[in-house]
Amino acid sequence: MGYSGFQVIKEGLFGQKGWKPVWRDPEPKAEYDAIIIGGGGHGLSTAFYLAKEHGMTNIAVLEKGYIGGGNIGRNTTIVRANYFLPGNSEFYSHSLKMWEGMEQDLNYNVMHSQRGLINLFHSDGQRDAFARRGNAMINQGDDAILLDREGVREYLPYLDFDNVRFPIYGGLYHPRGGSARHDAVAWGYARGADQRGVDIIQNCEVTGIDIEGGVVKGVQTTRGAIKAKKVGIVVAGRSGQVAAMAGMRLPIESHVLQAFVTEGLKPIIDHVVSFGMGHFYISQSDKGGLVFGGDIDFYTSYAARGNLPMKEHVMDAAMTLMPMIGKAKVLRSWGGIMDMTPDGSPIIDKTPTEGLFIDCGWCYGGFKAVPASGFSFAHLMATGNHFEAAAQFRLDRFRSGVGLMDEEGTGSQHNLH
Numbered sequence: 001m002g003y004s005g006f007q008v009i010k011e012g013l014f015g016q017k018g019w020k021p022v023w024r025d026p027e028p029k030a031e032y033d034a035i036i037i038g039g040g041g042h043g044l045s046t047a048f049y050l051a052k053e054h055g056m057t058n059i060a061v062l063e064k065g066y067i068g069g070g071n072i073g074r075n076t077t078i079v080r081a082n083y084f085l086p087g088n089s090e091f092y093s094h095s096l097k098m099w100e101g102m103e104q105d106l107n108y109n110v111m112h113s114q115r116g117l118i119n120l121f122h123s124d125g126q127r128d129a130f131a132r133r134g135n136a137m138i139n140q141g142d143d144a145i146l147l148d149r150e151g152v153r154e155y156l157p158y159l160d161f162d163n164v165r166f167p168i169y170g171g172l173y174h175p176r177g178g179s180a181r182h183d184a185v186a187w188g189y190a191r192g193a194d195q196r197g198v199d200i201i202q203n204c205e206v207t208g209i210d211i212e213g214g215v216v217k218g219v220q221t222t223r224g225a226i227k228a229k230k231v232g233i234v235v236a237g238r239s240g241q242v243a244a245m246a247g248m249r250l251p252i253e254s255h256v257l258q259a260f261v262t263e264g265l266k267p268i269i270d271h272v273v274s275f276g277m278g279h280f281y282i283s284q285s286d287k288g289g290l291v292f293g294g295d296i297d298f299y300t301s302y303a304a305r306g307n308l309p310m311k312e313h314v315m316d317a318a319m320t321l322m323p324m325i326g327k328a329k330v331l332r333s334w335g336g337i338m339d340m341t342p343d344g345s346p347i348i349d350k351t352p353t354e355g356l357f358i359d360c361g362w363c364y365g366g367f368k369a370v371p372a373s374g375f376s377f378a379h380l381m382a383t384g385n386h387f388e389a390a391a392q393f394r395l396d397r398f399r400s401g402v403g404l405m406d407e408e409g410t411g412s413q414h415n416l417h
């Protein structure tokens with residue numbers, strides 16, 4: 001059924017009895033043209049674009065849990081296109097444009113809100129780095145405004161500007177950045193894919209990948225064997241485990257990232273704010289909760305829950321930046337398993353096995369990439385060619401060392417430090 005204002009009024013008048021399940025609950029077939037392993041944001045958007053852009057509808061998305069139970073339903077929902085390096089900047093720019101048309105495309109309200117993102121800086125050196133990043137964003141065709149201290153104060157008067165250790169010097173303002181409702185993105189893509197004939201199969205864990213003579217033949221699952229000519233691995237934090245089923249060892253470590261939400265408060269924070277010194281960022285949800293997070297926990301784990309030292313670190317950073325937050329009560333915290341690559345950039349590529357493809361390595365920034373990742377991965381799976389904006393996300397860059405995209409500037413590209 002289509003969603004519209006008219007439908008909402010009609011259902012309101014007739015007791016809300018006409019709403020239909022958003023997607024079917026089919027039994028797995030014996031064979032598909034393509035199988036997507038993982039029903040997170042990236043897997044669902046891949047299935048959607050395979051059907052929509054390439055007419056491939058005999059597809060199954062196999063999800064070991066439930067739709068929305070992975071990182072797609074655990075992230076802090078920041079959507080932005082403020083990447084710096086060639087390879088990343090055109091991809092995330094493309095993704096943000098897709099976000100801007102997503103609700104019409106899916107006929108689904110994902111509550112995409114371009115409320116603006118401000119990255120604070122606290123030293124002259126950081127100002128230079130952000131000025132450079134802003135120029136790269138403008139060259140890419142995106143928006144960036146360098147704010148001085150008073151400029152930041154106009155938008156964010158509640159911050160502590162004169163903190164002795166980290167005084168605020170200014171900020172890089174990205175007006176088209178913002179947030180969206182994460183699980184609605186999963187539901188919207190699931191519904192769109194299902195409407196086009198894709199089978200979304202929950203509670204179906206892939207336990208093996210069938211390969212004969214270097215060619216993929218299908219998968220083994222907890223609901224039986226399923227054949228397919230093409231298989232895409234899109235399992236985020238579980239990428240290493242699933243790739244191992246095909247005999248691959250990935251350049252990926254799985255780490256925990258935590259997030260926090262307070263009780264609902266009256267509107268106070270109407271941007272996304274990122275603290276340049278404490279690895280802390282915050283926004284306010286439409287329900288009023290302050291949603292915030294920090295860095296990964298810095299130990300490898302497959303447990304989707306974090307530890308106390310990082311909690312303390314994040315709370316410290318919050319109090320340093322905005323002491324008034326100390327009055328808010330934290331309602332919940334949770335964790336997700338991040339697929340961290342050595343250069344902080346993702347992988348969308350073929351594998352050495354014919355017909356087997358992989359999309360992973362999104363680190364802690366894959367929510368904003370959901371539309372462009374699905375679009376690019378679908379293009380690769382359907383045509384065998386890389387979509388231009390994602391052409392540099394190659395698996396072999398870690399073996400060859402050529403084409404690494406060290407977005408954080410912490411490792412391989414010393415000229416960027």
Ligand SMILES: Cc1cc2nc3c(=O)[nH]c(=O)nc-3n(C[C@H](O)[C@H](O)[C@H](O)COP(=O)(O)OP(=O)(O)OC[C@H]3O[C@@H](n4cnc5c(N)ncnc54)[C@H](O)[C@@H]3O)c2cc1C
Nearest residue numbers: 038040041042064070071072075076078206336366367368
């Ligand atoms: C706390 C936190 C905050 C974050 N904040 C942001 C943010 O603000 N902005 C941003 O851009 N990104 C953010 N991210 C990152 C973002 O959420 C992820 O990069 C992205 O969601 C990962 O892709 P996905 O949605 O496909 O993953 P998932 O939703 O994790 O999907 C992978 C799916 O694969 C399934 N699976 C695994 N193994 C198997 C198997 N063997 N068989 C079948 N299915 C399997 C899993 O059950 C899971 O549902 C954050 C992440 C976390 C945890």
